[in-house]
Amino acid sequence: AADVEADLTRVLVTEEEIRAKLDEIATQVAVDYAGKDLLLVGVLKGAVMVMADFARALPIHSTMDWMAVSSYGAGTKSSGVVQIRKDLDVDLHGKHVLIVEDIIDSGLTLSWLLSNFASRGAESIEIFALFRKPEAARVVIDCKYVGFDIPNEFVVGYGLDYAEKYRNLRDVAILAPHVYS
Numbered sequence: 001a002a003d004v005e006a007d008l009t010r011v012l013v014t015e016e017e018i019r020a021k022l023d024e025i026a027t028q029v030a031v032d033y034a035g036k037d038l039l040l041v042g043v044l045k046g047a048v049m050v051m052a053d054f055a056r057a058l059p060i061h062s063t064m065d066w067m068a069v070s071s072y073g074a075g076t077k078s079s080g081v082v083q084i085r086k087d088l089d090v091d092l093h094g095k096h097v098l099i100v101e102d103i104i105d106s107g108l109t110l111s112w113l114l115s116n117f118a119s120r121g122a123e124s125i126e127i128f129a130l131f132r133k134p135e136a137a138r139v140v141i142d143c144k145y146v147g148f149d150i151p152n153e154f155v156v157g158y159g160l161d162y163a164e165k166y167r168n169l170r171d172v173a174i175l176a177p178h179v180y181s
């Protein structure tokens with residue numbers, strides 16, 4: 001573990017804090033979607049951890065699907081060009097869709113995803129993002145459920161990667177600049 005820790009400046013949000021926040025948001029979502037046909041759409045790959053834990057924290061019925069998109073590649077800045085790597089399997093007609101994202105950074109990924117979903121016939125579309133960086137916003141995203149607003153630092157862990165690494169860290173931490181500069 002020592003070699004991983006050397007790549008991190010400090011832990012920003014702990015596993016325990018994430019767990020508590022997921023329980024809180026799951027309680028709210030359960031109230032808001034009671035009696036509705038709720039489809040959770042996870043945005044691969046970053047949302048894998050938050051989806052797995054959030055779906056299990058949710059005390060109401062839900063189904064799950066995945067969309068794989070990527071805009072960062074191996075860099076620390078959004079390219080702004082979103083590529084679909086895997087589309088949804090299910091039809092959105094009649095569904096109440098809750099997009100589950102690990103982070104809203106520039107907002108470009110979700111802005112693109114929302115317009116992609118707009119014509120697919122969903123009953124409603126809302127967003128749950130575990131993290132959001134208000135200072136990095138290039139487009140404003142109307143996000144109904146936000147876990148934590150965080151500073152404009154490059155963070156990794158709990159699904160968040162740098163060049164595909166660090167997704168498996170339990171906490172979310174600031175990546176040390178020497179790793180990417």
Ligand code: PRP
Pocket residue numbers: 043044045046047069070071072073078101102103104105106107108109110161
């Ligand atoms: C990351 C993150 C979000 C998006 C946020 O995904 O998981 O999906 O960037 O950035 P934005 O608001 O500036 O668009 P990435 O493209 O790195 O793919 P990944 O989920 O596979 O890591």
Ligand code: MN
Pocket residue numbers: 043044045046047069
């Ligand atoms: Mn992502």
Ligand code: MG
Pocket residue numbers: 046072073160161162
């Ligand atoms: Mg990424």
